Amino acid sequence: MSDQALPYVEVNPSHQAKATVIWLHGLGDSGNGFAPIVPELKLPAELAIRFVFPHAPMRSVTINNGMSMRAWYDITSLDFNNRADSQGVKESSALVADLIEKEIAQGIPANKIVLAGFSQGGVIALNLGIRYEKTLAGIMSMSSYMSEPEKLNDESHSANKNTPIFVAHGTHDDVVPIFMGNAAFKVLESNGYPATWHEYAMQHNVCAQQLNDISSWLQDKLC
Numbered sequence: 001m002s003d004q005a006l007p008y009v010e011v012n013p014s015h016q017a018k019a020t021v022i023w024l025h026g027l028g029d030s031g032n033g034f035a036p037i038v039p040e041l042k043l044p045a046e047l048a049i050r051f052v053f054p055h056a057p058m059r060s061v062t063i064n065n066g067m068s069m070r071a072w073y074d075i076t077s078l079d080f081n082n083r084a085d086s087q088g089v090k091e092s093s094a095l096v097a098d099l100i101e102k103e104i105a106q107g108i109p110a111n112k113i114v115l116a117g118f119s120q121g122g123v124i125a126l127n128l129g130i131r132y133e134k135t136l137a138g139i140m141s142m143s144s145y146m147s148e149p150e151k152l153n154d155e156s157h158s159a160n161k162n163t164p165i166f167v168a169h170g171t172h173d174d175v176v177p178i179f180m181g182n183a184a185f186k187v188l189e190s191n192g193y194p195a196t197w198h199e200y201a202m203q204h205n206v207c208a209q210q211l212n213d214i215s216s217w218l219q220d221k222l223c
Helices: 086-105 120-129 149-155 178-190 208-221
Strands: 008-011 019-024 049-054 058-061 067-070 113-118 138-142 165-170 195-200
Touching: 019 086, 019 120, 049 086, 086 113, 086 120, 113 120, 120 138, 138 208, 149 178, 165 178, 165 208, 178 195, 195 208
Parallel strands: 019 049, 019 113, 113 138, 138 165, 165 195
Antiparallel strands: 008 049, 058 067
């Protein structure tokens, strides 16, 4: 695992950026995977939102016969409670936190930064977002789940206790079953987080209605 900064793909607005969305991809993908969706979000130009799509580090993934691929953490088991390699989650969370700090250093305040993630990326977004010491504009978890939910109370930071959290999942997801995403939502809800649940008739992917909902949500949080 490299301690160097994460490389990324960036999609910049036509005007000087006023806000940033850091969007984390899923297992085996790269930052290039979601970059093409930016125009589909049809966000108003005046919001001047910059998108950052980092590439996860390369690592061997146990459930894929040790094959090396871009992954935010190892997956050693498909068991719900032990799916995420907690050390890998912590390491990747630290790397993504560095990206947030880089955006802040470039003039984007933390409360104009949204942390988003799909599948494995959603695990990192939730893990980091609720522990981050500066208030973010929002957190998005798509087709994902929560690593070590039992540690939320002990490790969460009050800075993001009132940060809106968009949790979305496909009803036909056969990679990360919908009950895993809903379990994460219920943990957030029961701990007083302003989380909202969104489900769509889709598999392990995103759909047009979800992109419309994400666009509306981003416009509301980053206006």
